[in-house]
Structures are given as C-alpha cells and as structure tokens.
Amino acid sequence: MKPALPPSDKALVPFVSVENMLRFIHHTGIETMLRDLADYIEADFLRWESFDKTPRVASHSDVGVIELMPTSDGESYGFKYVNGHPGNTRTGLQTVTAFGLLADVHSGYPVLLTEMTVLTAMRTAAMSALAARHLAPRGARCMAMIGNGAQSEFQSIAMQAICGIEEVRLYDTDPAATAKAARNLSHSGLHMTSCTSAEEAMEGAQIITTCTADKQYATILTDNMIGSGVHINAIGGDCPGKTELAPAILQRSDIFVEYPEQTRIEGEIQQLAPDHPVTELWQVFAGTAKGRTSEAQITLFDSVGFAIEDFSALRYMRDHITGTPFFTLLDLLADPDDPRDLYGMLLRAAPSD
Numbered sequence: 001m002k003p004a005l006p007p008s009d010k011a012l013v014p015f016v017s018v019e020n021m022l023r024f025i026h027h028t029g030i031e032t033m034l035r036d037l038a039d040y041i042e043a044d045f046l047r048w049e050s051f052d053k054t055p056r057v058a059s060h061s062d063v064g065v066i067e068l069m070p071t072s073d074g075e076s077y078g079f080k081y082v083n084g085h086p087g088n089t090r091t092g093l094q095t096v097t098a099f100g101l102l103a104d105v106h107s108g109y110p111v112l113l114t115e116m117t118v119l120t121a122m123r124t125a126a127m128s129a130l131a132a133r134h135l136a137p138r139g140a141r142c143m144a145m146i147g148n149g150a151q152s153e154f155q156s157i158a159m160q161a162i163c164g165i166e167e168v169r170l171y172d173t174d175p176a177a178t179a180k181a182a183r184n185l186s187h188s189g190l191h192m193t194s195c196t197s198a199e200e201a202m203e204g205a206q207i208i209t210t211c212t213a214d215k216q217y218a219t220i221l222t223d224n225m226i227g228s229g230v231h232i233n234a235i236g237g238d239c240p241g242k243t244e245l246a247p248a249i250l251q252r253s254d255i256f257v258e259y260p261e262q263t264r265i266e267g268e269i270q271q272l273a274p275d276h277p278v279t280e281l282w283q284v285f286a287g288t289a290k291g292r293t294s295e296a297q298i299t300l301f302d303s304v305g306f307a308i309e310d311f312s313a314l315r316y317m318r319d320h321i322t323g324t325p326f327f328t329l330l331d332l333l334a335d336p337d338d339p340r341d342l343y344g345m346l347l348r349a350a351p352s353d
C-alpha cells in the first residue's frame with residue numbers, strides 16, 4: 001500500500017485523551033481550574049441571549065439514557081455526548097461517561113475533540129459552586145454531600161475552592177462509597193465527617209448537595225429534613241422519572257434552574273405544575289432577577305446540566321491547551337489536495353499489488 005499523504009495542519013484536530021486531561025488538571029491545579037471553569041460558565045451565562053438553545057436530545061432505555069447536548073454562539077459550535085446508566089457501577093462501568101467537540105462555525109471544521117467524563121465532573125462541580133456562590137446563605141461553611149459516587153469529591157472541592165466550605169458531611173447508602181470519598185478527600189484540607197444517614201449528614205449543614213443515581217422518583221430528602229435558610233443543590237435528578245426530592249420541599253423553596261424548557265422535562269420540577277414559577281440562573285448572575293433575599297429562604301438549584309456549561313468547558317480547554325503537551329493531533333478529517341477530489345484521494349490510497 002502506498003504511504004498515505006500526511007494530512008495538512010488544518011485537517012488535524014487537537015484531541016485531549018483521558019490521560020492528557022488528568023495530566024492537564026494536575027498541571028493547572030484542580031482548584032484553579034474549577035475557579036476558571038466557573039468564570040467561563042458565568043461569562044457565557046451573561047451572554048445567554050447569544051446562544052442557540054434547545055433541550056438536549058435524549059434517547060431513553062429501561063436502564064438509562066444517551067444524550068446529545070448541542071449549542072452555538074454563532075462563532076463556535078459545541079456538543080457533548082453523555083450517558084447516564086445508574087446500574088452500570090454494578091458491572092464495573094461508570095454511571096456517566098462523555099466526550100465532546102468544539103467546531104468553528106465559519107468553516108464547520110472541528111477545532112477540539114476531548115474526553116468529557118472527567119471534564120463533566122469538573123464543570124458540574126464548578127456550576128454547583130457558582131450557583132451556591134450566588135444563592136447559599138452568607139458565611140456557609142458546612143455542606144452535606146449525599147451520594148458519594150464519581151461526582152462527589154469534585155463537588156466538595158469546588159465548594160471549598162469557590163464558596164469557602166470548610167466541612168463536608170458525607171452520606172451514601174453504600175458505606176464503601178463514603179469510605180472512598182473520605183479517603184480521596186483526606187488531604188484536601190476539608191474537615192470530613194462520615195455519616196450513617198442522610199439526617200445525620202444534614203446536621204449543621206447550610207448547603208445540602210444531593211448527587212445520587214437511581215432511576216426512579218427517589219426521596220433522598222423528605223420535607224421534615226429541610227429547615228429554613230439552607231441552600232440545596234439537587235444534582236442527581238436529571239431525567240424523566242429520576243428525581244431526588246420530595247415534592248413538598250419544592251413547594252417551600254425558591255427554585256433556580258439553568259434552562260427551564262429542559263429542566264421542566266428532566267429536573268425536580270417535573271413533579272410540579274408546568275407553570276410553577278422558577279428563576280433562570282443567568283438572570284441572577286446578570287442582576288436582573290433576585291437570588292437569595294432572606295436568611296430564612298430555602299433556595300434550590302435544580303441542576304440537570306445544560307449544553308452551555310459544556311460549551312464553556314470546551315472553550316476553556318481550547319483556550320488553555322495551546323502550547324502545552326496535553327493534546328495530540330488527530331487525523332479526523334479527510335483532506336484531499338483538491339477539495340473536490342475526495343474520490344481521487346481514495347484512488348491514490350489503493351494498495352499497489
């Protein structure tokens with residue numbers, strides 16, 4: 001076979017593998033990167049009107065969901081492929097895996113392909129902490145972390161780095177998950193308490209983060225567990241028929257969402273009337289809607305994960321990998337010398353014998 005012609009630079013797409021993502025995070029520092037991701041997300045939420053927005057495209061099965069999350073700001077186009085399979089951990093697979101792509105709108109050519117399993121954990125944590133920075137009671141220092149799976153350490157470190165949380169109270173129905181999280185966070189500087197019930201985890205917590213995975217209308221928090229003045233981050237309820245909070249909690253809370261059209265399908269508020277009032281977070285960031293207005297108020301970030309957060313994460317990676325060794329160039333796009341001679345390219349690559 002003739003040697004293939006080397007592709008030109010314009011056809012080579014920077015690719016961040018899992019290994020390179022892990023090296024990049026260590027090189028950058030996890031706290032620095034979480035803070036930067038929160039800044040990128042906030043900056044993109046502040047230009048909310050300039051994005052194409054649509055609820056993500058979901059393909060459901062009995063055991064989980066596979067989703068595509070696209071958006072564009074007119075200059076760049078991004079999408080993420082992500083799955084959510086709560087039973088996967090029983091067979092050694094992860095609940096959530098992802099990869100994503102950023103492209104130049106003017107040529108349509110991809111400019112970045114990257115793993116996004118780790119990057120999703122980072123952006124989800126940055127988003128939670130960004131919401132809490134605007135909504136949590138002033139001086140909050142203690143968080144209950146309910147659900148101690150793959151996302152939980154990222155959530156805890158983001159709350160420490162961005163909101164100044166000093167203590168995390170861990171609870172999971174599987175004590176091995178709690179032990180894993182406590183071990184992983186033992187050098188974080190956070191004061192860790194492992195709890196044997198959700199009620200115990202919530203003692204003294206001003207921020208309550210639920211991040212469990214169960215494909216049902218679960219009741220991780222019941223109404224009587226929630227006192228006044230707390231901020232709740234509900235991360236794990238993110239699919240039709242998959243929620244974490246008792247509806248009575250929602251009735252007592254001021255609810256903040258990413259993109260209402262998607263959250264009404266996927267979030268905790270799928271349990272409420274379709275016209276139940278919610279506030280869009282971007283408006284809180286912009287100062288055009290109120291966030292926390294009183295000490296007694298219960299604020300709830302009904303997080304489902306929205307495409308603009310992934311776009312921000314992709315944009316951040318594109319901006320920060322240039323000039324680093326944390327990517328390789330992928331021969332992803334066919335690049336014939338004459339752009340109309342794609343078939344000629346195939347002919348020239350034919351085996352000679």
Ligand code: NAD
Pocket residue numbers: 084086089095096120124146147148149150151152171172173174177211212213214218220234235236237238303304305306
């Ligand atoms: P994971 O499977 O690694 O961890 C989930 C943990 O929840 C497990 O340790 C499990 O034992 C625990 N759990 C299940 N039921 C529980 C209960 N009743 N009480 C306490 N703990 C319980 O999953 P993960 O990757 O950490 O993701 C957690 C959830 O977050 C998933 O539902 C996922 O879909 C969701 N998620 C949301 C976003 C977002 O942007 N909102 C992003 C990523 C993941």
